[in-house]
Amino acid sequence: xxxKKITLPDPYAHKTLHSYCTALVRxxxxxxxxxxxxxxxxxxxxxxxxxxxxxxxxxxxxxxxxDAAGPYQQRGIPDIVGVLHGRFCAFxxxxxxxxxxxxxxxRTIQRIQDKGGVAEVxxxxxxxxxxxxxxHLIPQKEAAR
Numbered sequence: 683x684x685x686k687k688i689t690l691p692d693p694y695a696h697k698t699l700h701s702y703c704t705a706l707v708r709x710x711x712x713x714x715x716x717x718x719x720x721x722x723x724x725x726x727x728x729x730x731x732x733x734x735x736x737x738x739x740x741x742x743x744x745x746x747x748x749d750a751a752g753p754y755q756q757r758g759i760p761d762i763v764g765v766l767h768g769r770f771c772a773f774x775x776x777x778x779x780x781x782x783x784x785x786x787x788x789r790t791i792q793r794i795q796d797k798g799g800v801a802e803v804x805x806x807x808x809x810x811x812x813x814x815x816x817x818h819l820i821p822q823k824e825a826a827r
Contacts, residue, residue, distance in 0.1 A: 686710075693726045694806060699779040702726075726777050732806065733761055733775045739807045740764060743820065744771070758790035760801060766819050770799040773813070778805040 691705035703718035706725075712718035733748060740746040746764030749755070760772035772794050774787050783791070783803045794801035802813040814820045 690725055693722070693778045694808075696779060702779055722779065726780055729761075729775055729777050729781060732777070735807050736762060736773060736775060736804065736810050739810065740766070740771075746771070758784075758786040760787070760791065760794075766800075766814065769817065769819060770794065771814070771817075771819075772799060772801040773810055774801075774803045776803055776805055781805070 688709055688711050690711055691702065691709060693702050696702040696705065699719070699722060700715075703712070703715050703722055706712040706718040706721055707715060711725075712721045737746060737748060740762065744764055744766035746762055746766075749759050749761060749763050751759075760774040762773040762775060764771055772791070774783055774791060775781075776783065787803070791801040791803065800813055800817045800819065802809065804810050804813065811820065815822065
């Protein structure tokens with residue numbers, strides 16, 4: 683007997699973890715909301731994979747790197763930093779529906795913005811493109827790419 687292939691819902695199409703978990707139950711990927719929460723942790727992209735996609739995109743258009751946390755590094759610095767068209771840009775990468783910036787990260791992002799830099803909490807390349815478009819660092823057609 684053939685097993686029916688289940689198409690998982692897109693986590694980016696949901697505003698809350700509860701909504702995504704409900705969708706996992708409805709599509710048959712999970713038996714309960716508790717099971718769906720466990721499943722979500724494996725189906726939602728990892729922060730590391732999201733960072734890699736974002737870095738790949740950003741290094742096509744500017745100069746960016748992954749900030750390496752260590753004992754001598756200032757705390758709260760966003761994951762990805764760099765320069766695009768002479769402007770400092772910083773992106774704190776979080777998993778969609780699961781990740782949340784700490785108060786220190788939020789304050790650091792605000793300080794960067796206050797000094798004229800571009801800084802945002804992002805969950806995807808699309809979020810980065812939107813932030814760069816809003817800052818007028820990429821043209822409209824680039825953002826739609």
